[in-house]
Amino acid sequence: MADRTNTTRRLAVLLSAAILLTSAAATAVAQQKNDPRALAIAKNFEEKLNLEGLDITNTFNLVQKKPGEADRVLQIKVYRRDSANVFTLIFQYPPSEKGKGYYRNGDDLYLYLPTTREFVYRNRKDDVGSTDVRTDTFGRLDLEQQYWITSAGQEQVAKWTTDVIKLDARQLDVSFPIQKWYVRKSDGLPVKVENFSASGTLLRTIYYVDYSEVAPGKYLFTKLLAIDNLQPGQKTYITNENISTDPIPDYVFSKAYLEQVSR
Template sequence: MKRIWSLTACLTLCLAWSSLSTAAPTVLEIMEKMNDMENLGVDATAKVKITEQKPDEGVKVIEMVYYRRDRDDSYLIVMIAPDTDKGNGYLRVGDNMWMYRRNTRTFQIMNRNESIGGTDAKAGDMEKKKFTDLYEPVLDAQGKEILTEETLGKAQIPVYRFEVKAKVKDVDYPKQIYWVRKDNFLTMKTESYSLSGTLMESAYYPKYTTVEGKFIPQQFIIVDEFEKGNKSMVEISGITLQPINDDIFTKAYLENLSK
């Protein structure tokens, strides 16, 4: 799994309901809608379970508690399973990110594309998404955005399909293709490509849940297209949208958990 939405894949997508005009939106307008959907406007707490399956390594299960505060781009991840990782953590405040190791009680500066918990999840997957800051529309030979209207899956859900390319270097993939619902702009599927154009992974978002009017992915599946047979399932539960004490987003909080 090269990209977990975050929560971002990996934690949150919230739904901004609005009526659509008869004309199809541009790719940039769709991206801006996705930005709006992922801005919760409130603090969020959830439990995240990542189950990774690799033919040569078996099954690995990672569990964590995830705290997020959008107003200053902060988050905290506390590992709770397996026991070897319990107490380790990842902290972001503003533009600064640190990895904490319980056994040495030390912090290490990290970047957006570094691993979380030894998995293929990245630090950037956990932050509040700024889609239009990280990506821009791909243009065809005539200088037009690559945007089509299609249907997806057995239910034949109407979607917009569009392509984007990275504007910054510290993202997992320089090119991505999105399938986004036409009625509410929820992501249904993504494909991620290397600089050479090789398909590296596909991601599917079959389940969403609503919490206080926000739409949040409850489950999504990542398929490794490069190393066949590798796949991951991310499950999000126990979601609450309530204020979080400022002390949570501090190095001292992680250190106190180790005592």
């Protein structure tokens, strides 16, 4: 009888603890909110980098460097339509990667594997071609939907004075749970992004080296450097060329198109 009573008491204690933890977690979530100034900074650069009203075709060249290894070179053709939140990425080089591709429609992202002719569902954590760059680097930004956004002061990055905003994930499907964006005061464009684990470990650092104005007030990065902070000396350079704003046929934004061009 005593054992049964003790067991009941232990269960009651555990249940109470679980209720308290759940309540605390709910309270913490409820207390999270966006800082209006930080949110305005994010909205300003999203307005510049999101290319609604334009179709964009371009070619990215990625060069990944690892200490003691030969450079790894990838070439990817990108078709992008931000008004529909879609993009199609097709690997052009090397031959071992040619025909692979990504298709994103809203929050749904698929990797196409021509060797097996199958589409594999992926998420924003996917590294493009096993480089130091993730797929959401190439598409439309929607930071407020994914993160709580707060101010983190000002810092100097190279010759630029920047506003720093901190992003804490508000949903699971994000590329990194914590980010810091360094935004130039001179033109409101990001110059640096730091990506952290949930515990605060710095994982990767992105430098936006240069931009091209593809339409009045609309910008696309043309040079980017991604550094792996967990692997000393490992980094990926990206250059962007053959940028076009000509209309793209609707069928390009489909799984069928990836299957067609890989044959």
